Amino acid sequence: MQQTVRVALLGLGTVGRGVYRILTGNAENIAHKVGAPVEISRILVRDLTRDRGIPLDPALLTDNYQDILDDPEIAIVVEVMGGIHPALDYVMAALKRGKSVVTANKDMIALHGKELFAAAAASGAGLLFEGSVAGGIPIIRPLKQCLAANRIQEIMGIINGTTNYMLSKMTQEGVDFDRALREAQARGYAEADPTADVEGLDAARKLAILASIAFNSRITLNDVYVEGISKITARDIAYARELNYVIKLLAIAKETPGGIEVRVHPTMISQDHPLASVNDVFNAIFVRGDAVGDTMFYGRGAGELPTGSAVAADIMDAARHILHKVPGFIGCTCYEEKPIKPMAMTESKFYIRLMVADRPGVLAAIAYAFGDKEVSLASVIQKHTDGDRAEIVMVTHRVREQNLQDALRLVECLSSVDRIASCIRVEGE
């Protein structure tokens, strides 16, 4: 067996603890597979005194990154602290010194991937980020390696564990939004600022990473249309059930003749759809390639050990590359510059819930406004509410986003319409 490969962790929170547990608990198995022992030599944290809840030699801890950067024995830096600064500065500095980097930080990869790949390529260091998308599910490596010979046509999936956990609890147990979020946070699924999860930004960052790899063209967060789940109500969940749908936060990326379509939004899908039964913290990603056809990746999308599993495997890969003195990792593959399709040009079916006056002619006026913008209705449900108000729920046929938004503007102006309570896209039929 060769000499020990030394690793430093930046961060010992949910993911850091998972990586620590796996590298120490499975040390012998890992050493055999790598061909050398892999050992954690240093761990950067903010608070040196906090009880970490794991058997840990306190001498491993430091609050000074220079201790890690200046240690020539440390070959791999594992960034699991999160955020952009100082994580980016630390990772850049490590790559420039020729230390390989493993990270689970999708914020950083989605925003600074290009310069990080350039720095890694310049020094010959590895840069691996399997944990950054869909936690424990292998998806970066399959796209970069196993499916590399394909032209990828479409990616569609559930890629945020927190919101999928929340929507599952809200749908199956009637748990309210705030409690569902608190539970997801207590389980270690949520980001430090959970707004990133509930407003869809975390999924959008992951989709930007996946789409960049899939379509060989740099896609950034700004290119992704994003809507989160904060406006989803118990009423919409109940209507979804009545219509044989379930609501999921879907991430969708497609290569179309009009450009690359990249969007994250709450979506109603049929209860028979394969993604409808993906619940709790589980994620699933459907990938269609021109040669392989349809593939599906499923597993836990967040949490200590599942994410630790992906990060630890990246560490093992980086360690093998170092031992065999080969760069090994696959760098930036964005060799094309493809246009992004404007959201207004995309097409979906829509579920729309309106609060209206309960009087004759209201439905006809609404149907006329939709017809005027070439939006045709597939079904309409009308229910009485208190007094003279009513609730109308409609599902449209497939329509261009621009037409739908134009029609909603007309509907909003009708004196008999109090408000548009919800508008949720319907996919997968």
Ligand SMILES: NC(=O)C1=CN([C@@H]2O[C@H](COP(=O)(O)OP(=O)(O)OC[C@H]3O[C@@H](n4cnc5c(N)ncnc54)[C@H](OP(=O)(O)O)[C@@H]3O)[C@@H](O)[C@H]2O)C=CC1
């Ligand atoms: N949680 C999950 O399920 C998943 C998370 N990720 C990503 O992994 C990364 C880590 O997430 P997670 O483990 O949940 O985060 P946590 O908040 O649980 O842990 C962050 C750790 O980083 C340390 N840290 C943060 N900032 C600094 C700093 N400036 N200097 C030194 N140490 C610092 C903290 O130290 P201290 O403990 O002293 O405060 C803490 O140990 C993020 O990029 C996240 O997006 C990816 C996939 C899944």
Ligand SMILES: N[C@@H](CC=O)C(=O)O
């Ligand atoms: N907050 C993220 C963590 C994993 O990436 C999620 O909930 O999916």
Ligand code: NA
């Ligand atoms: Na992953």
